Amino acid sequence: MDILEKIIARKEVEVAEAKARVSVSQLEHRPMFDKAPFSATKWLRNPNKTGIIAEFKRRSPSKGLINGESRVVDVAEGYLKAGVSAMSVLTDTDFFGGTFDDLCAARTVVDCPILRKDFMIDEYQILEAKSFGADIILLIAAAISPQRLKELAQFAQNLGMETLLEVHDEQELNTHFNPYINLVGVNNRNLKTFEVSVETSIRLAELIPNNCVKISESGISDPKTIKELKKYGYQGFLIGENFMKTNDPAAAIAEFVKEL
Numbered sequence: 001m002d003i004l005e006k007i008i009a010r011k012e013v014e015v016a017e018a019k020a021r022v023s024v025s026q027l028e029h030r031p032m033f034d035k036a037p038f039s040a041t042k043w044l045r046n047p048n049k050t051g052i053i054a055e056f057k058r059r060s061p062s063k064g065l066i067n068g069e070s071r072v073v074d075v076a077e078g079y080l081k082a083g084v085s086a087m088s089v090l091t092d093t094d095f096f097g098g099t100f101d102d103l104c105a106a107r108t109v110v111d112c113p114i115l116r117k118d119f120m121i122d123e124y125q126i127l128e129a130k131s132f133g134a135d136i137i138l139l140i141a142a143a144i145s146p147q148r149l150k151e152l153a154q155f156a157q158n159l160g161m162e163t164l165l166e167v168h169d170e171q172e173l174n175t176h177f178n179p180y181i182n183l184v185g186v187n188n189r190n191l192k193t194f195e196v197s198v199e200t201s202i203r204l205a206e207l208i209p210n211n212c213v214k215i216s217e218s219g220i221s222d223p224k225t226i227k228e229l230k231k232y233g234y235q236g237f238l239i240g241e242n243f244m245k246t247n248d249p250a251a252a253i254a255e256f257v258k259e260l
């Protein structure tokens with residue numbers, strides 16, 4: 001089993017447990033559930049923002065521990081102050097050290113779109129995301145079938161949330177794109193080998209439908225890379241480790257945006 005298969009197998013168990021613990025009706029009655037979602041496509045197309053989607057990530061399967069100290073509220077405040085277009089919060093615990101508490105805490109301090117970063121396989125998780133105040137969900141082409149992905153994206157749209165489709169290559173884009181997708185993210189990190197290449201974003205740029213916001217994900221550590229990717233039509237840049245690996249992610253992003 002590769003890492004993605006392991007994560008998905010674990011996710012199936014987690015979702016079943018969560019469903020047994022908290023009913024859909026309970027999710028729908030949480031205070032945040034009725035909040036109108038922020039539109040990430042609007043925020044990312046706003047030229048007064050940086051285009052950065054800054055991520056709160058404690059650890060990852062590829063890097064191990066990245067940051068075990070920083071508090072999510074401090075980081076989120078710093079990200080917002082730096083002019084991010086959106087924030088991404090990992091809620092997967094077993095592989096990335098994230099929690100729903102992180103998402104809730106971020107929600108209390110930022111009034112920008114928040115992506116619930118997790119491995120989504122079930123409508124229930126989308127309801128969970130909304131109940132914790134998230135605005136966007138991630139659907140990973142490599143993790144689910146095209147049909148399931150389309151159903152989940154449609155479900156999110158019905159709740160007023162936007163969907164980010166993550167692809168790694170041409171084939172995933174061809175098989176998994178559907179009319180309910182609002183943002184397409186090219187992951188520069190190969191999930192099987194963990195190798196990172198920004199060339200992947202450059203290669204796929206022209207294949208992404210123009211009505212979607214193009215996002216380049218992972219391995220971005222230099223403002224110059226953002227300038228380069230903008231030439232290919234990218235409007236969103238998902239960055240985690242470059243900020244999180246420092247002991248002051250808020251200061252790190254402030255320095256980074258000075259050079260944009």
Ligand SMILES: O=P(O)(O)OC[C@@H](O)[C@@H](O)c1c[nH]c2ccccc12
Nearest residue numbers: 187217218219220238239240241242
């Ligand atoms: O920390 P980086 O290299 O800047 O990458 C951020 C983000 O792209 C990465 O965390 C990510 C991209 N797709 C994912 C899917 C699941 C978990 C994590 C991810």
